Every structure is written in C-alpha cells, then in structure tokens.
Amino acid sequence: MYCPEDGVSPARIHDGFSDIRDHGDDYFDLWRRGQTMKNDERPLLKSGKFSILRSLWYRSHAEARDDAEAGRSITMPAQSAVPPLQQVLRRLALGLLVLAVTTFIVYVDRDGYNDNSDGSVDLLDSAYYATVTLSTTGYGDITPVSAPARLTNILVITPLRVLFLIILVGTTLEVLTERTRQHVRVHRWRSRIRDHVVVVGYGTKGRHAVQSLLGQGVPKERIIVVDPVRKAVDAANSDGLVSVCGDATRADTLRKAETQNAARVIIAPQRDDTAALVTLTTRQLNRRASIAVAVREDENVPLLKQSGANTVITSSSAAGRLLGVATASPHSANTLEELMTYGSGLDLIERPTSEDEVGRSPRESKDLVVAVVRRKEVLAYSEPEAQILKVGDRLITIERSVPSI
Numbered sequence: 439m440y441c442p443e444d445g446v447s448p449a450r451i452h453d454g455f456s457d458i459r460d461h462g463d464d465y466f467d468l469w470r471r472g473q474t475m476k477n478d479e480r481p482l483l484k485s486g487k488f489s490i491l492r493s494l495w496y497r498s499h500a501e502a503r504d505d506a507e508a509g510r511s512i513t514m515p516a517q518s519a520v521p522p523l524q525q526v527l528r529r530l531a532l533g534l535l536v537l538a539v540t541t542f543i544v545y546v547d548r549d550g551y552n553d554n555s556d557g558s559v560d561l562l563d564s565a566y567y568a569t570v571t572l573s574t575t576g577y578g579d580i581t582p583v584s585a586p587a588r589l590t591n592i593l594v595i596t597p598l599r600v601l602f603l604i605i606l607v608g609t610t611l612e613v614l615t616e617r618t619r620q621h622v623r624v625h626r627w628r629s630r631i632r633d634h635v636v637v638v639g640y641g642t643k644g645r646h647a648v649q650s651l652l653g654q655g656v657p658k659e660r661i662i663v664v665d666p667v668r669k670a671v672d673a674a675n676s677d678g679l680v681s682v683c684g685d686a687t688r689a690d691t692l693r694k695a696e697t698q699n700a701a702r703v704i705i706a707p708q709r710d711d712t713a714a715l716v717t718l719t720t721r722q723l724n725r726r727a728s729i730a731v732a733v734r735e736d737e738n739v740p741l742l743k744q745s746g747a748n749t750v751i752t753s754s755s756a757a758g759r760l761l762g763v764a765t766a767s768p769h770s771a772n773t774l775e776e777l778m779t780y781g782s783g784l785d786l787i788e789r790p791t792s793e794d795e796v797g798r799s800p801r802e803s804k805d806l807v808v809a810v811v812r813r814k815e816v817l818a819y820s821e822p823e824a825q826i827l828k829v830g831d832r833l834i835t836i837e838r839s840v841p842s843i
Contacts, residue, residue, distance in 0.1 A: 511683050511694055513675045514623050515658070529605050536602045540568035540595055550587030554579045571595060572602040627680065633701040634660040638686045638716050640670040643706035643732050643753065648679070653780035662695045687715040689723060698723045705731040705747075710738045714745055721746030781839045791831040799825055805835035 544551065545564035553559050559567070559580060567580045571591075582588045635651060637644050640663045648661060663674035663681040674681040684691030686707070697703060697720055705716050710733045717731055730749040731742050742750045764771035776783045788811070800807035800819045810817045810824040811832040817824040827833075 511691070512624050512627075513671055513681045513683065514620070514627065515675060515678045515680065529608050533602060533605045536598050536605065537565075537568055537572060540572060540598050541565045543590060543594060544568055547584075547587050547590060550582055550584030550590075552581055552583045554581075572599050574599065574603075628696055631660075631662075631696050632699050634662060634696070634699070635702045635704065636662050636664060636692070636695050636697050636700045636720075637704045637706070638664045638720075639706040639708070640665045640667075640674045640681070641706065641708060644704070647704050647706060648674075648677075650780045662700075664691060664695050687712060687719055689719050692716075692719060692723055697727070700724060700727050703727050703729045705729065710734055714738070714741055717742055717745040717747050777836070783839055785837050785839050786834065787837050788832055788834050791827050791829070791833055795827050795833075796829055796831075798827055800827060800833065803833065803835070805833070805837050807833050807835050809834040 541561075541564050544559070544567050545561055548559040548564060551559045551563075551567065553563055563580060569575075570577055582591050635656060637648055637651075640648075644663065644665070648663070651661060652658065658678045659680075661679050663671070663679050664684065664686045665671050665674070665681065666683065666685050668683055671681040671683040682691060682695045684694065686692060686705075692698075703720050703724070705713050705720065707713050707716060713731050713733055717729060720727070720729055728749075729747045730751065731747040732751045732753050733739065733742060734752070734754050736752050736755055739750045739752060760771060760774060763774060773784070777786050786808075787805075795803055800810060807819050809819060810827065811834065812823070812828065812830070816834075
C-alpha cells in the first residue's frame with residue numbers, strides 16, 4: 439500500500455535495484471564527484487528568535503509553495519486538543535460575557551438612550567438592547583440619542599458586536615484557519631530542524647529503532663519518520679513523532695523530512711532493493727550523515743556499503759545467530775537480548791573517556807569496558823594498543839540501566 443501521490447510499483451523498485459547492482463560503481467562515482475544538493479538551500483533562521491508573523495513575513499513565494507506541498511505529506515504531532523463540549527461551553531461563556539459587558543455599558547449610560555414605548559431605559563431594556571444590537575437584529579425601538587451614547591456605540595459596542603459574531607462562528611473560522619496553522623507549523627519546523635534523526639520505514643524494525651533512540655535520550659521532536667504506508671504514518675504520528683508519507687526512494691520525499699540537514703539516518707524498509715535506492719538517494723542529499731541500513735540478505739551488504747551506508751545490519755543473519763546461541767546457551771541468548779534492548783537491565787553504551795581514565799588501563803574503569811574506539815578504529819579491550827587510554831578515545835561499555843522515574 440502506497441500513498442497515491444507517491445505510489446511506486448514493486449516492479450519499478452526491482453528494476454532500479456537490478457540497475458544499481460549492474461552499475462553500482464557508476465552511481466558511487468557520481469555522488470562522490472559532488473552530484474549532491476547543498477545542505478542549506480534555505481537561509482537558517484535563528485532558533486527561538488522568529489515569531490510566527492516574522493516567519494510568514496520573510497517567507498518567499500517559493501517557500502510558501504514548498505510548505506503548502508509539504509503540508510500535504512508532513513504530519514505534525516497533534517497538539518493538546520480541547521474536548522468539543524469544553525470548546526462549546528467556553529465559547530458560550532465568552533458570548534455571555536460580551537453580552538453582560540454590553541448590557542452594563544448601556545445601563546451605565548441609560549440616560550443617553552430613548553425607549554419608544556415609555557421613554558426610559560431600565561436594566562431589562564439595557565439587556566434587550568444589547569441582545570438585539572450584538573445579534574445585528576436592530577428593531578429600532580431603543581436608540582442612542584445623546585452624543586456620548588452614540589460615541590460609545592461607535593467605539594465600544596461595534597467592536598463588541600464584531601467579537602460576538604466571531605465567537606458565534608468560531609467553529610467555522612477554526613476549520614478555515616486550520617490549514618493555515620498547519621502550513622505555519624510546517625514552515626517553522628522545517629526552518630529550525632537540524633542534526634535530527636530520520637527513520638525510513640516504521641515497521642517492526644523502525645519502531646524498535648525509535649524506541650532505542652528514545653531510551654538513549656533522543657527527544658521525539660528530533661525524530662522524523664518516513665513511510666509510504668498511511669497507516670504506518672498515522673501510527674508514528676500517534677506516538678508523537680513528525681512523519682512524512684511518501685516514497686523514500688524519491689529525493690523530494692526525503693527533502694520534506696529535511697534529510698539534507700540530518701545527522702543520522704536509519705533505513706529499515708521491507709525490501710533490500712528499496713533499501714539500496716533509499717541509501718543512494720540519502721547519500722546524494724547528505725554526504726555527512728551517518729547512515730545505518732537493515733537488509734535481509736548477506737549478499738546485499740557490499741552493495742549497501744558501496745551505496746554510502748556506514749553500517750549495514752543483516753536482520754536474517756542476526757536472527758539466525760541469536761537462534762544458534764539460544765540453542766547452545768539460553769542464558770547467553772537472554773543476556774544478548776537484554777543488551778540489545780535498551781533500558782531492560784544491561785545497556786551497551788558508547789561514551790567519551792573521562793579525565794580520570796586517561797593514562798589508565800580499561801580494566802581500571804568503573805564500568806565494564808569491552809572495546810575502545812580510537813580514531814574511528816575499534817580495538818578490543820585486550821589488545822595491546824588499548825591497554826592505555828588516551829585523550830579522545832571513546833569507550834564501549836556495559837552498564838546497568840537506570841530505571842526511569
């Protein structure tokens with residue numbers, strides 16, 4: 439199931455995958471020669487310093503069209519909604535408040551009004567005049583005759599009448615302005631989001647990847663989900679994530695997720711050929727992002743790495759290895775599962791070396807060190823080069839999870 443505006447048949451993806459397999463070197467050379475989009479196509483707005491009005495004022499016509507198009511695919515997390523009954527009661531209370539204020543103003547200046555029936559205006563007449571005036575009925579039986587009363591009608595009661603009408607048609611106005619508010623939210627979000635995480639595919643692998651990111655402290659506001667299935671997009675949105683409905687093999691869809699400004703990209707589609715196309719497109723848009731890809735078959739790993747992936751995880755092989763370990767040692771398999779599930783007891787953490795640890799052995803660390811990362815090279819803790827920790831080293835440690843409060 440694909441979104442109508444971004445529908446892609448499996449045959450097209452399969453043909454593209456075959457073309458990549460045959461001409462992978464050519465594609466790889468193309469993006470290395472600089473066939474990439476500039477990361478900053480729009481001016482970067484200073485975060486927190488542009489109000490909604492200024493954001494709209496400085497928006498060009500091209501950006502407005504781009505935001506309007508993106509608004510049809512980007513789904514922002516729902517803001518705290520007020521129950522319908524509470525909205526109706528609130529508007530009713532505001533309407534009664536405006537009516538009461540108008541009645542009070544007329545009653546205070548009652549000597550400036552004339553009632554054709556008896557010539558005097560009391561509290562009931564003031565409420566009656568306020569009602570027919572605010573509702574724009576205006577029978578004309580009670581009229582302002584003095585100059586102050588007429589001036590009050592011009593400067594005070596007329597604005598109150600407009601406010602009263604706005605309250606009455608508030609529901610209609612809310613429907614009419616909802617699309618504008620959506621475009622404003624999309625524009626402000628796209629102007630501010632930087633160094634975020636894009637997750638392509640919100641199936642089983644994508645959801646667990648998001649859960650791990652959240653467990654590591656990545657806020658929901660910095661995770662964007664891209665998926666061609668509307669149901670998956672709605673699920674991500676209900677989980678509080680910004681989501682984009684579209685085909686991630688197309689650069690336009692990835693640009694809507696601001697992939698060109700992302701720091702990390704997780705690609706977890708259902709098919710390996712789709713993963714290869716998405717990886718190529720992502721690397722074309724963003725040369726600095728760290729790309730992690732999940733594939734099913736081992737034979738596709740070299741192709742994904744050639745396409746620009748930094749890390750390739752073979753899901754079928756990983757599951758098979760875990761099954762083998764579980765058969766030989768169930769307790770070892772449970773421990774591995776615990777390490778792979780963030781926050782379940784034991785966590786595998788990568789952290790920088792502290793000042794106290796520099797110049798010492800990894801065995802002297804307060805945490806259990808299993809590897810040392812030095813100049814992007816992973817060294818086992820037992821290797822001679824890793825026996826003395828240096829400034830700039832990063833440690834891969836096993837730590838006990840801190841229970842969430």
